[in-house]
Amino acid sequence: MSPATDPRAELVSLLPRQRRFAHGLTGDGHAADDLVQAARLKAIERWHQWQPGTSLASWVFRIIQTTWLDEHRTRQRRQTDTDTEALADVVGEDGRQVLEARSDARAVRRLIATLPEEQKVVLMMVTVDGLSYKDAAAALGVPVGTVMSRLARARGKLADGLGRSAGDAP
The missing domain is CATH 1.10.1740.10 (RNA polymerase sigma factor, region 2, helix turn helix motif)
Incomplete structure (x- = not known):
């Protein structure tokens, strides 16, 4: 071979x-x-x-x-409910850290983390790894249209989260 x-x-x-x-x-x-x-x-x-x-x-x-x-x-399943007593010890946000966190790369990573898993997976396959819609669909066992729909919704949520129109999404 x-x-x-x-x-x-x-x-x-x-x-x-x-x-x-x-x-x-x-x-x-x-x-x-x-x-x-x-x-x-x-x-x-x-x-x-x-x-x-x-x-x-x-x-x-x-x-x-x-x-x-x-x-x-x-x-x-293993994660326990949030300990409300521990929340009282959480310090508020520092203004300088808030400004630093506004970089697009950090904002995009945060937004991606909030996407539903099926949208995140499609976004990673197509935009990060460069798989075609057809290959992503085959890998996920779903129709190509489903891949396109999930990708469009993911991009739309990223654009909304960044305060941009969907055409400007990264």
């Missing part, structure tokens, strides 16, 4: 894209690396489920997304 058709070589070549995608989901480099490692382990364990002739990238991105959602749900 030549390196160009060797799925193991392709899996290795996908690592940078997987890390970018995972970082977009987690917002943290270390958590992204852990997510990619867990997902790649699952891919290796389930290698027999991948069908040659189909997109290996879509299959692996789907595993990353599913792993992220599973871990996210687990964290949500």
Whole structure:
């Protein structure tokens, strides 16, 4: 099997894209690396489920997304209600920090974190990783129109959050 058709070589070549995608989901480099490692382990364990002739990238991105959602749900279940006594100790915002936090990059990251998971995933796949709508749809197992709709809603929410029109969205 030549390196160009060797799925193991392709899996290795996908690592940078997987890390970018995972970082977009987690917002943290270390958590992204852990997510990619867990997902790649699952891919290796389930290698027999991948069908040659189909997109290996879509299959692996789907595993990353599913792993992220599973871990996210687990964290949500474990999370206890906010301790209202601890809230009393929270200090108010510093005006200087508020001004610094207005940079577009920080604002966009904050807004992305508030998006529903299905919109965040599509946004990361298409805008960060550069997947086509068709490839993103295949990776998520949804129609292309659903990808387009989720992406439009995500971009609209980002534009609204930044006080821009949807045509000006990043």
